[in-house]
Amino acid sequence: MTNSPSTDFSLADTEPVRPRHVCPDCSSPVGKRDRFCEVCGRNLLLHRTPVGGPDPAMQVATCISCDFAEIDSEGFCLRCGRSQPLGRDRVVYDLGVVAGVSDRGRRRERNEDALALGWIGRRDSPKCVVAVVCDGVAFSSRASEASQGAADAAVDILLSAMSGTADPTAATRAAAAAASAAVNRLADEGDHEEGPPATTYVSAIVNESEVTIGWIGDSRAYWLATGSNGTRSRCLTVDHTRANELVASGVSAVAAGAAEDANALARWLGADADDPRPQVQRFRPNGPGTVLLCTDGLWGYLSGPSVLAAHLPVGGRDPLGTAMDLTEAANERGGRDNITVAAIPFPVCAGQEPGMARSDSP
C-alpha cells in the first residue's frame, strides 16, 4: 500500500473558495474583511472538515497500488485488480494548518476510527486550530457512526467556542459533552445486539501560545518537538485503562500491568459510560513542534515520543506528510487496528497552500 490518498479532502475540495472572495457555502461574493456571508450567514472565519466524513461512495482517482487511472464501478483497478479503499477506508484531510489521516489498516474490515479538524481565522492569519480523534469501540454496534458523530459534534463546539472568548478548558469540556450527547443519541435510535455504541475521544485546541488537550479513553495526544532547544517531545495524555486506574489507586506499575484486562478501557464515551467529563491538560510549548493526536492503531506500534518525533521534518511544517508517514509506518508494522493521526504544527501560522504537490506523497 502506498500512501496515496483515497478520499483526499484538501481545502480546495471542502471549501471551494476560488476565486477567493466568495462564500464557501453559497458561492455569493463576499468582502475580503467580511466575517459573515451576507447572503447565507455563514461564518467566513470558520473552516472545518465535512460533517459525516467522506462520501461512502467516493472513489480514488488513480489506483493506490499501480497508479492506473481506470477504476471499475465496484472499486477494482482495471489494470492490477487491486481493491481500492472506499469512503472511510482511507480518509485524508489537508486543511493546510492541520492535516489528518484515518486508515482501515491491514486487518480490520472496516475503519471505525474518525477524525474532524477545523481552524479559525483569515486564510493568511489563522488564530486557532482544533482537532478531534475518536476510536469507535469495535465490539459496539455502529462504532463508526459513534466515532464520526462524536468528532463532528465536538469540532462544532470547539470552533464556535474558540471563535468567541471561551476559555480553552471550558471549550474542551463542552465539546466532550456534545460528543457524548451525539453518541447517546445513536444509542437511543436503535437496538444494539452487540452492545451500545461507544468511542474513545481526544481533542486538541492549539492557538498562538497554548495547547489544550482533553481525552477520555486510550486515544493519545503527543507533543513532538521539531526544534532542538524547546519543550522536549512527550506524551500529553495518560490512557484511561484498567492498569492505569490501578496505578492511580496505589498499586505498583508491575502488578497493575499483570492485572487481568490491564489494557482494557476504563473510560469511554457512550451509552453505558457514566462520566463524559474529559481529563484536561494545558501547556505552553517553548519552541516549535507538532501536536499529534492518534488512536492505538498508531501508538500500538510507535509509542515513544522521540520515535514519533523522528518522523517529523526537522524544523519544518508538514502536517499532511507527518500524518501519512506515521500511518504508513503503522501499516508496515502490521496495521492490526484502524490508524488515525492528526497533526497540528505549533506555533499556529499560515501553512503552505493545501493541495499542492508534495515530494513525499507519490
Add this chain to the structure above:
Amino acid sequence: MTSYPEFQLEVAQNQYLAPGATEVNAVLTVTADAPEEGQFTTSAAEIVIVDCSASMYRPSKLNAAKQATIAAIDGIRDGVEFAVIAGNESAKVVYPPKHEGLTLARADEETKAAARDAVARLVPSGGTAMGRWLWLADQLFATSTAEIRHAILLTDGRNDSQAPKELTATLESVAGNFVCDCRGVGTDWEVAELRQIAHALLGSVDIVAEPADLAADFAAMTEAAMGKAVADVGLRLWTPQGARIDFVKQVEPTLADLTAMGTPTDARSVEYPTGAWGSETRSYHVKLHVPPAEVGDKMLACRVSLVSSGPNKSEIVLGKGRVLAVWTDDVSLSTVIDPTVAHYTGQAELADAIHAGLAARRAGDIETATQKLGRAVALATQSGHEDAVSLLSGVVDVEDAVQGTVKLKSRVSAIDEMTLDTRSTVTKRVSRRTGI
C-alpha cells in the same frame, strides 16, 4: 435470431490467502435457462456422419447405424437445415442428393422421408478416415448461416486410413465452426481418437456397446442439439497485470481441459470456447496465479464473463462473476478449501487415476495398475460417484472400497474396459448441501 437463455454464474472459492500465497482456485458454475421449445427463434443446422466402412458389414451393426441415423433425422425440427454424410476412407453426402450440389436440405416431412430412404440404401465398403468426414461436414456447414451447428459422428473402428497428423490438422482448421458429439459402437474403435475429436469440437464422447441402443442415443443427442438456444458462447477471463491463468477446465458434466483453447481478446483477457447452450448447468475450475500482495489487501483476481456475439458483430454479455483474493494471516480463514473446489479437484484426480491405471494395465504393469485403480475406487467411493464405482468393479475386484484396496480382475471384457475408459471423464455433480 438468437433467443438468449437466462444465464446465472456462481463462483465457489475460498478468497482468503495466506501471506505470500499466489494460487487462487475457483469453480465457476454456469446455469442456463433456455426458452421453452416452440418459442425458438435460433436457426440450426444438423449433420449426421455415419461410418460406412467395410467393418460395418455385420448386419446388426449396419442396421443399427441406419436405424440410429433415421432416429436422428426424425428428431430434427422442421425448418432446421440438415444433411447425412457417409464415411469410409473418403466421405460423401448421402442426403441431400448430389445433383443439388454442396448444400444442406431444409427439414420438412418430404425431405426427411427422402433422407431416410437414402440412408436405408447405404452399403458398407472401404476404410476409415474421420478427418475427411469432418472436413466435408465443415464444407456443408459453411454453406449455411445457421447459428447452432451440430454434428453427430458414429464410428465402429480406428482411424486407420489417414495419418494422425492429418486428423489433427483437420480438427485445427474446423474447430469452432461446429460442435460434434462422437459415438463409438462395438469395441474396435479407439477411445483416445474419438476423445480427441470430441474435445476439439466441444462435444461429448460415449460408447454404445449394444448396436440396438444406438437409436435411442441418437434421438437423445438430436433432441439436445435442438434444445440449444445460443451458439458459440465464450468464457472470458480477465486477470490483472502480473497474473496468469494456470488452467481452465470444464469439470461438470464432464472433464475437459480448455486451457490450450484460449484466445486472447485483449491484453488482459482470454476467451475459452464453450460451444452452444440450451437449458443446462456446467462448471469450470479455474486456477490462477496472482502476484502476491500484503496482508489486508484485496484483489480482483479474475473477472469472469460469458459472452456471445450479437447482431452486427456486437457482443452480448450473458453472465458475470468475479474471483477475489484477500490476503490474511488468520490461518482459520486461509487454510479452508472450498468444498466445491475440493470436490472437482477430486473428480479430476479420479479421472487421472483411471487413465493411468488402465494404461498401466495395458502395459502389463500390474503393481501400478492395482495402485491407481485402487485409488480411483477410493476417490469414487468418497465422492459418492456410484457410476464410477460400478464401472471400476468391471475391471477390479474391490476388497475395501473406502481404502481403495483392490485386485485386478484376471479376465476383463473389452466392453467393460472401454466403457470405463470412455466415461472416466464424467464427473459426479457436487452436492449443494454437503459440498461432496
